[in-house]
Amino acid sequence: MKVTAFLMGWRVRCFLFLVALAISACFALPFTSLFSASAQQAVTTVNAASFASDGVVTANTIVAVFTTFTTQGNQAYIASTIPLPTTLGGVRVTVNGVAAGLLGVFPASNQINLVIPAGTAAGQATVIVTSSDNTTKSGNIVITQSQPGIFTAKSNGTGTAAAYTTFDGVNITQTANPDGSERELDAGTRTRRNTLVLFLTGLGAVQTSQVTVTFHGVPGQVTFAGPQGAFVGLDQINVIIPWELAGQGIIRVKVSVKNNLGETRESNVVTIRLGGQIPDIVATPITVGQVVNGELKYDDQIQTAGDNVYFFDAYVFTTTVANATVAIDLRSPATGAPADPHFDALVLLYRLTNGRLDLVAANDQTGGIGDGNVDVNNDALLLTVLPQPGTYVLLATTADLQPLGIGTYTLTLRDNVIQPIAYGANVSGSITTTDVKTSGGDYLDAYWFNGVLGDQITVTMRSTAFDSFLLLYRNDSDPEIAFDDNGAGGQDARLTFTLRETGIYLIFATPFQKDKTGAYTLSLTKSNTLTGNESTVDDQAPFVFPGRALRQAGNPNGLAGSYAPSGSTFERASRRRFVVR
Numbered sequence: 001m002k003v004t005a006f007l008m009g010w011r012v013r014c015f016l017f018l019v020a021l022a023i024s025a026c027f028a029l030p031f032t033s034l035f036s037a038s039a040q041q042a043v044t045t046v047n048a049a050s051f052a053s054d055g056v057v058t059a060n061t062i063v064a065v066f067t068t069f070t071t072q073g074n075q076a077y078i079a080s081t082i083p084l085p086t087t088l089g090g091v092r093v094t095v096n097g098v099a100a101g102l103l104g105v106f107p108a109s110n111q112i113n114l115v116i117p118a119g120t121a122a123g124q125a126t127v128i129v130t131s132s133d134n135t136t137k138s139g140n141i142v143i144t145q146s147q148p149g150i151f152t153a154k155s156n157g158t159g160t161a162a163a164y165t166t167f168d169g170v171n172i173t174q175t176a177n178p179d180g181s182e183r184e185l186d187a188g189t190r191t192r193r194n195t196l197v198l199f200l201t202g203l204g205a206v207q208t209s210q211v212t213v214t215f216h217g218v219p220g221q222v223t224f225a226g227p228q229g230a231f232v233g234l235d236q237i238n239v240i241i242p243w244e245l246a247g248q249g250i251i252r253v254k255v256s257v258k259n260n261l262g263e264t265r266e267s268n269v270v271t272i273r274l275g276g277q278i279p280d281i282v283a284t285p286i287t288v289g290q291v292v293n294g295e296l297k298y299d300d301q302i303q304t305a306g307d308n309v310y311f312f313d314a315y316v317f318t319t320t321v322a323n324a325t326v327a328i329d330l331r332s333p334a335t336g337a338p339a340d341p342h343f344d345a346l347v348l349l350y351r352l353t354n355g356r357l358d359l360v361a362a363n364d365q366t367g368g369i370g371d372g373n374v375d376v377n378n379d380a381l382l383l384t385v386l387p388q389p390g391t392y393v394l395l396a397t398t399a400d401l402q403p404l405g406i407g408t409y410t411l412t413l414r415d416n417v418i419q420p421i422a423y424g425a426n427v428s429g430s431i432t433t434t435d436v437k438t439s440g441g442d443y444l445d446a447y448w449f450n451g452v453l454g455d456q457i458t459v460t461m462r463s464t465a466f467d468s469f470l471l472l473y474r475n476d477s478d479p480e481i482a483f484d485d486n487g488a489g490g491q492d493a494r495l496t497f498t499l500r501e502t503g504i505y506l507i508f509a510t511p512f513q514k515d516k517t518g519a520y521t522l523s524l525t526k527s528n529t530l531t532g533n534e535s536t537v538d539d540q541a542p543f544v545f546p547g548r549a550l551r552q553a554g555n556p557n558g559l560a561g562s563y564a565p566s567g568s569t570f571e572r573a574s575r576r577r578f579v580v581r
Contacts, residue, residue: 042067042138043065043066043067043127043128043129043137043138044066044067044139045063045064045065045066045127045139046063046064047061047062047147047149047157047202048061048063048064048149048201049062049149049150049152049157049200049201049202049268050148050149050150050157051149051156051157051268052147052149052157055141055142056141056142056143056144057116057141057142057144057202058116058143058144058146058147058202058203058204059116059117059118059119059120059121059143059204060115060116060117060118060232060233061115061116061147061201061202061233062103062113062115062202062232062233062234063113063114063115064112064113065093065111065114065127066110066111066112067110067112067129067137067139068137069091069107069112069129069135070090070091070107070131070132070133070135071088071091071107071132072089072090072132073089074107075089075107076089076105077089077105078103078104079101079102079103079104082232083101083232084101084103084115084232085101085102086101087102088102089132090132090133091105091132092129092130093112093114093127093128093129094127094130095116095117095120095125095126096121096125098119098120099117100114100115100116101114101117101232102114112129115232115233116233120143121143122145123142124141124142124143125140125142126138126140127140127141144204144263145205145206145259145260145265146202146203146204146206146257146263147204147265148200148202148204148235148257148265148266149200149201149267149268150163150199150253150255150267150268150270151163151200151201153175153176154180157268158268158269159180159181159270159271160175160180160181160183160272161176161196161198161253161270162175162176163175163196163197163199163270163272164196164197165185165186165194165195165196165241166194166195166197167186167188167192167194167195169195173185173186175196182271182272182273183273184273184275185272185274186274186275187241187242187246187247187275187276188240188243188246188276189246189279190243190279190299193240193241193243194243195223195238195239195240195241196213196220196240196241196253196272197236197237197238198213198236198239198253198255199234200234200235200236200237200267201234201235202235203225203227203237203255204257206225206226206257206259206260208222208224208225208226210225210257210258210259210260211225211237211255211256211257212255212256212258213237213239213253213254213255214253214256215241215242215245215251215253215272215274216245216251216252216304216307217308217309217403217404218244218298218302218404219242219298220239221239221240222237222238223239223240224236224237224238225237237255241274242298242299243299244279244301244302245274245302246274246275246276246277246278246279247275247276247277248304249273250271250273251271251272251273252269252270252271253270253272254267254268254270255267279301281301281314281357281393281578282314283314283315283393284313284314284315285315285317286317286394287317287413288317288413288414288415289412289413289414290413291410291411291412292315292410292411293408293409293410294313294396294408294409294411295406295409296311296312296313296396296398296405296407296409297406298311298406300313301313301314303395303576303577304576305572305576306575308404309403309404310398310403310404310576311398311404311406312348312395312396312397313395313396314393314394314396315393315394315395315411315413316391316392316393316394317391317392317413318389318390318391319386319389319390319392320389321389322388322389323385323386323387323420324385324415325383325384325385325386325415325417325448326383326384326386326413326414326415326417327381327382327383327414327415327417327418327436327446328347328349328363328380328382328394328411328413329367329379329410329411329412329414329436329439330345330346330347330367330379330381330396330409330410330411331345331367331380331409331410331411331439332344332379332407332408332410333379333439341406341407341408342407342409343378343398343399343402343405343406343407343409344364344398344399344401344405345364345378345379345380345397345398345399345409346362346363346380346395346397346399346573347362347363347380347381347394347395347396347397348361348362348394348395348397348576349361349362349382349384349392349393349394350392350394351391351392351393352390352391352392353390357393357578359570359573359574360384360386360392360476361382361384361475361476361477361570362476362477362478362569362572362573363380363381363382363383363477363478364380364399364400364478364569365378365380365478365479366382366383366438366478367379367438367439368438368439368440369381369438369440369442369444369471369508369510369512370438370440370441370442370512370514379438379439379440381436381438383417383418383436383446383473383506383508384475384476384506385418385448385475394413396409396411400569400572400573414436417446418447418448418506419445419446419447419448420447420449421447421448421449421507422449423449423525423526424525424526425523425524426521426522426523427521427523428519428520428521429509429519429520429522430517430518430519431443431444431445431465431466431509431519431520432517433517440514442510442511442512442513442514442516443510443511443515444508444510445508445510446507446508447507447522447524448504448505448507449507449524450503450504450505451502451504451505452499453499453501453502454498455498455526455528456496456497456498456499456526456527457496457497457498457499457524457525457527458495458523458526458527459472459484459494459496459507459523460488460492460493460494460495460523461488461492461509461520461521461522462488462492462493462520462521463491463492463511463519463520464518464519465511465516465517465518465519465520466491466511466513466516466517467485467486467491467511467513468485468488468491468492468509468520469483469485469510469511469512470494470495470507470508470509471483471495471507471510472495472497472505472506472507472508473505473506473507473508474501474503474504474505474506474568474570475503475504475506477568477569477570477571478568478569479569480508481497481500482495482497483495484496485512507522
């Protein structure tokens with residue numbers, strides 16, 4: 001789907017004529033400042049599309065050369081023939097001794113536009129400019145296999161791409177308004193795709209499969225990448241716009257090329273504007289006990305948080321009673337196979353209210369409880385109480401620090417997994433193989449209670465069958481807000497904590513040992529409630545799960561290589577916005 005295949009429409013021909021003018025002349029005037037800033041060598045050469053100042057270009061690339069020189073009559077000259085002339089107005093340029101084809105010479109702006117000879121070998125090269133009076137100046141560049149630059153509407157390497165879109169290869173829409181600003185474009189739909197046609201230089205001799213184009217980091221499907229064919233040194237990429245970005249507004253577009261040496265070279269970042277209808281969320285029904293085998297892919301629905309993009313799959317279920325309890329287990333295990341990527345799992349749970357999704361709970365790391373090992377896995381396990389009956393939508397997605405993550409996963413929904421408990425209660429329980437089991441291999445029992453700001457609570461767990469461990473959570477999120485291993489002496493646990501807000505709290509009781517089962521007792525008491533003038537600050541700050549071994553070693557808050565992101569999982573998740581609805 002090259003431009004030469006689009007030449008049925010007069011609008012395409014007119015657009016290519018404008019591109020040709022941009023290449024030959026239009027960017028000659030604004031960049032005298034670039035020359036003066038690079039006066040450390042007599043001749044400075046840059047990619048004519050990106051104007052990158054690193055001195056790295058590719059053979060058969062259109063470049064801008066900055067130096068002082070003279071022409072016949074001190075006039076500007078523009079090439080009008082193919083093959084390109086090697087002399088214009090008496091000016092000649094060689095690269096490693098080989099004459100370069102000249103597009104234009106502009107003495108008033110100290111600029112020469114030319115094409116690096118196609119056979120120039122990789123490595124350092126010398127550019128020599130010979131004026132019409134036979135005086136010479138020289139400078140050095142580095143030739144590499146690929147160093148792409150995308151042409152822009154304002155011919156300065158930034159802003160709107162000098163490109164167009166087409167649904168059918170005949171009718172086109174330019175990406176820029178007459179003033180160079182971004183024109184609103186149709187992103188297409190899942191079944192009706194729109195193709196962005198980019199013009200660039202410096203792509204090099206690569207296969208289409210070696211080229212990636214990203215839109216806000218989301219890869220589009222590249223259907224062609226190579227020489228444009230009608231103009232010397234001009235390259236073209238045809239890429240299908242990710243439909244899920246419809247309605248996102250101004251989008252950053254970047255080209256990456258992985259060359260034959262295994263190096264990845266990136267272009268300048270350009271912009272387009274995507275309007276169109278915002279897609280609806282597509283949610284698949286899920287039932288209790290169902291195991292879903294899914295996959296996050298580059299064409300999935302997305303959320304954004306600042307500049308970050310996160311893919312997600314959505315599932316919907318309904319509860320009919322108040323205070324229903326659920327466990328949502330999301331795992332993306334590493335298989336070691338390159339074709340089967342995995343990700344750091346995150347579960348987000350929303351309640352659907354009058355067409356609006358309200359975030360209820362989120363979980364990132366609870367699935368990692370297991371055996372006292374640090375970062376056993378990156379699986380999510382969300383246990384929560386749903387005070388209100390209704391329709392809920394859960395998202396299988398990636399963690400805050402893994403935007404654009406993809407991979408396979410399994411998802412399971414269970415109900416009736418959390419038992420109510422009240423102050424003053426004494427429970428005789430048993431860890432069994434039918435309990436909730438983390439992907440780290442540990443069974444756990446969960447309890448919930450209503451607490452009030454300032455309540456000073458004590459939870460005690462005793463067992464002769466295993467080493468008891470207690471964790472306290474808010475109902476909406478991980479990480480845990482308090483924990484205890486052997487606070488009651490021996491293998492018994494006792495957790496004391498002052499509640500920082502009114503709401504539902506969860507207690508996890510576990511042996512914290514893989515596949516371990518057995519009987520235990522658990523009690524919950526309240527010793528006092530603080531008045532409004534007393535402090536409720538507790539020195540046990542939230543943190544990511546470290547292992548039991550670290551706690552026993554006297555480092556109860558050690559992160560052991562885990563990150564400590566700002567805020568709880570719920571607080572971070574609440575920053576995400578739906579691009580789709």
